[in-house]
Amino acid sequence: MSEPAVEAIDVTRSYELEGGVVVNALRGVSLRIDTGEYAAIIGPSGSGKSTLMHLLGCLDRPTTGALRIAGTDVSSLDDTQLAQLRNETIGFVFQSFQLLPRISATANVAMPLVYRGTSRAERIERARTALESVGLGHRLDHRPTQLSGGEQQRVAIARALVSQPTLLLADEPTGNLDTQSGVDVMHLLEQLNTDHGVAVILVTHDHEVAARARRRIRIRDGLIESDDGAHSVADQSVAP
Amino acid sequence: MRFAEAFRVALDALRANRLRSILTMLGVIIGVAAVVILVAIGSGAKAEVEKQVEGLGSNLILVVPGSLEIGGAPSASRLELTDVELLGRAVGDASAVATTVQSGELVRVGDKEVFTTINGTNETVVNVFDRPIARGRYISAADVDTRRRVAVLGSSSARKLFGDVDPIGRQVTIAGVRFRIIGTFVDVGSTFGVDRNAEIHVPVTSAQRLFGVERIDALAVKAPTIDSIPAIQKRILDALAEKYPGDKFSAVTQTQILGTIGQILGLLTLVLAAIAAISLLVGGVGVSNIMLVSVRERTREIGLRKALGARQRDILVQFLIEAVLLTSIGGLIGIALGVGASLAASALSPLPAEISWWSPLLAFGVSAAVGIFFGVAPARRAGRLDPVVALRTE
Ligand SMILES: Nc1ncnc2c1ncn2[C@@H]1O[C@H](COP(=O)(O)OP(=O)(O)OP(=O)(O)O)[C@@H](O)[C@H]1O
Numbered sequence: 001m002s003e004p005a006v007e008a009i010d011v012t013r014s015y016e017l018e019g020g021v022v023v024n025a026l027r028g029v030s031l032r033i034d035t036g037e038y039a040a041i042i043g044p045s046g047s048g049k050s051t052l053m054h055l056l057g058c059l060d061r062p063t064t065g066a067l068r069i070a071g072t073d074v075s076s077l078d079d080t081q082l083a084q085l086r087n088e089t090i091g092f093v094f095q096s097f098q099l100l101p102r103i104s105a106t107a108n109v110a111m112p113l114v115y116r117g118t119s120r121a122e123r124i125e126r127a128r129t130a131l132e133s134v135g136l137g138h139r140l141d142h143r144p145t146q147l148s149g150g151e152q153q154r155v156a157i158a159r160a161l162v163s164q165p166t167l168l169l170a171d172e173p174t175g176n177l178d179t180q181s182g183v184d185v186m187h188l189l190e191q192l193n194t195d196h197g198v199a200v201i202l203v204t205h206d207h208e209v210a211a212r213a214r215r216r217i218r219i220r221d222g223l224i225e226s227d228d229g230a231h232s233v234a235d236q237s238v239a240p
Numbered sequence: 241m242r243f244a245e246a247f248r249v250a251l252d253a254l255r256a257n258r259l260r261s262i263l264t265m266l267g268v269i270i271g272v273a274a275v276v277i278l279v280a281i282g283s284g285a286k287a288e289v290e291k292q293v294e295g296l297g298s299n300l301i302l303v304v305p306g307s308l309e310i311g312g313a314p315s316a317s318r319l320e321l322t323d324v325e326l327l328g329r330a331v332g333d334a335s336a337v338a339t340t341v342q343s344g345e346l347v348r349v350g351d352k353e354v355f356t357t358i359n360g361t362n363e364t365v366v367n368v369f370d371r372p373i374a375r376g377r378y379i380s381a382a383d384v385d386t387r388r389r390v391a392v393l394g395s396s397s398a399r400k401l402f403g404d405v406d407p408i409g410r411q412v413t414i415a416g417v418r419f420r421i422i423g424t425f426v427d428v429g430s431t432f433g434v435d436r437n438a439e440i441h442v443p444v445t446s447a448q449r450l451f452g453v454e455r456i457d458a459l460a461v462k463a464p465t466i467d468s469i470p471a472i473q474k475r476i477l478d479a480l481a482e483k484y485p486g487d488k489f490s491a492v493t494q495t496q497i498l499g500t501i502g503q504i505l506g507l508l509t510l511v512l513a514a515i516a517a518i519s520l521l522v523g524g525v526g527v528s529n530i531m532l533v534s535v536r537e538r539t540r541e542i543g544l545r546k547a548l549g550a551r552q553r554d555i556l557v558q559f560l561i562e563a564v565l566l567t568s569i570g571g572l573i574g575i576a577l578g579v580g581a582s583l584a585a586s587a588l589s590p591l592p593a594e595i596s597w598w599s600p601l602l603a604f605g606v607s608a609a610v611g612i613f614f615g616v617a618p619a620r621r622a623g624r625l626d627p628v629v630a631l632r633t634e
């Protein structure tokens with residue numbers, strides 16, 4: 001019954017450095033993540049995990065290969081349409097939280113809605129609800145610098161879910177957190193996945209975190225080395 | 241909605257770097273204030289000249305050696321006293337021709353001294369110019385013919401030298417030579433801070449001996465009617481051309497002179513405003529510079545906003561608003577400063593500053609335009625930032 005939330009078909013990404021040296025960060029990756037899936041991407045440093053996440057999140061375009069988000073071929077979209085796609089369907093959680101230090105937790109969470117044209121009152125209302133859902137109803141007006149690392153990452157998760165995305169990408173979300181905060185954040189992501197059916201893809205170095213995922217994709221040298229829940233990308237009619 | 245938010249964000253960013261914002265604005269503030277002040281002073285001076293032209297309504301023709309136009313160099317006078325009669329014959333009325341030879345001299349009465357303009361003139365001056373006598377009499381034809389050492393004092397010179405004492409019949413020493421005072425002038429206004437009440441008139445013949453010269457500086461002819469001016473101007477120039485072949489003279493009305501002065505002032509105002517505008521431009525470059533710094537500092541913020549769905553245009557508008565806010569707030573402060581300084585200048589100094597309605601508007605428009613012009617490059621750079629690169633930046 002599941003539909004693909006995101007599909008990568010033989011995607012490569014190479015960087016040309018000054019002097020003509022070409023770095024092949026991804027060398028042909030095919031991958032399909034369905035709505036409601038929960039997948040962990042693991043692999044050694046420099047293997048191309050972040051590069052893949054940026055492509056799946058439409059922050060970057062593949063050098064070759066095709067990318068489909070909710071059935072739409074991304075290469076057919078211009079930058080403005082891509083921005084809209086990100087805004088409406090994708091949520092991001094970063095290792096370094098990426099909160100703006102000068103504004104309150106509420107304002108940080110409300111930010112994606114600004115670029116959707118939501119009214120200010122509704123933005124604040126929805127940001128508040130999102131913050132309450134991550135257990136930060138008592139920290140609405142705090143600035144990021146007045147929050148602990150775990151709290152900051154929960155604010156970031158609230159920001160990712162406030163726009164009700166179908167796909168949530170988290171690049172090492174627990175990388176900067178102590179064990180307990182990490183566990184809290186993982187619980188939140190899992191809850192988001194089970195309660196709201198959001199597809200979650202997370203990159204992690206933590207084996208315990210990876211073990212909790214329902215699917216593990218291992219990357220090495222820009223290629224998928226193993227995938228314990230692979231769908232057939234070529235034949236989309238086949239149910240997983 | 242997005243615009244209002246971009247405005248809020250821009251204002252927030254300026255507030256977060258308050259000192260830097262103010263310093264950046266300073267260039268614009270100074271530029272705008274300078275434009276407003278200089279235009280005010282320039283157009284004030286011009287207005288004063290025009291007011292005097294209106295007040296003259298005069299049939300007066302001034303005759304000076306050389307050509308009287310912008311850029312024309314003054315030439316040494318070859319006019320001499322006999323030219324008074326020459327022009328009297330040319331015009332047909334000797335009483336309509338006045339002459340002057342001037343020099344600054346030290347004037348002393350007892351232990352009081354003033355340095356002032358000594359004006360050597362003839363008896364027709366009271367007829368030709370409107371210089372009413374307050375007390376005593378003016379210089380007579382006999383005074384001129386017999387080279388009498390008599391003097392008529394302007395009101396301020398009289399006050400400085402004699403205080404409340406009646407100066408008529410008393411002596412003054414001009415450049416070491418004693419003169420007897422025969423009259424005083426009625427108080428006249430000052431022009432551009434030059435006090436015309438300080439003048440002292442003596443017979444032209446006595447002045448020539450006193451200064452040790454043969455020349456006269458200028459002649460003035462009063463035409464009977466305004467309509468007769470062009471014909472009289474021609475007769476004057478013809479007579480002089482005949483006597484001094486090859487020399488150039490000018491016979492101009494005061495209206496023409498003041499018109500020329502007005503033209504010069506207009507040009508001067510323009511040049512000053514242009515110089516001030518350059519400082520506005522420099523201010524704009526400062527804004528551009530700071531905006532580039534701001535974009536660099538907020539690379540991660542820009543990347544984040546793009547990741548969350550900001551379009552290139554959203555980012556561009558945000559930074560453009562920031563630049564325009566910088567310059568237009570600076571512009572408003574500059575206008576306030578410029579208007580204040582102009583009002584102070586006209587109240588406290590002889591500079592007749594006059595604030596025209598258009599110069600603050602223009603200055604504000606220009607400063608906002610400067611913001612857009614110099615903000616576009618940094619804002620575009622911000623808009624084009626690659627979100628991945630921006631997010632990876634530490
Ligand atoms: N902008 C770039 N220019 C050149 N090379 C790049 C660029 N971005 C990434 N790379 C290279 O691509 C490869 C993959 O990088 P990536 O960040 O995806 O690794 P990663 O798997 O996320 O590593 P880590 O676990 O350390 O975060 C690396 O060799 C990296 O040096």
Ligand SMILES: [Mg+2]
Nearest residue numbers: 049050051171
């Ligand atoms: Mg990485």
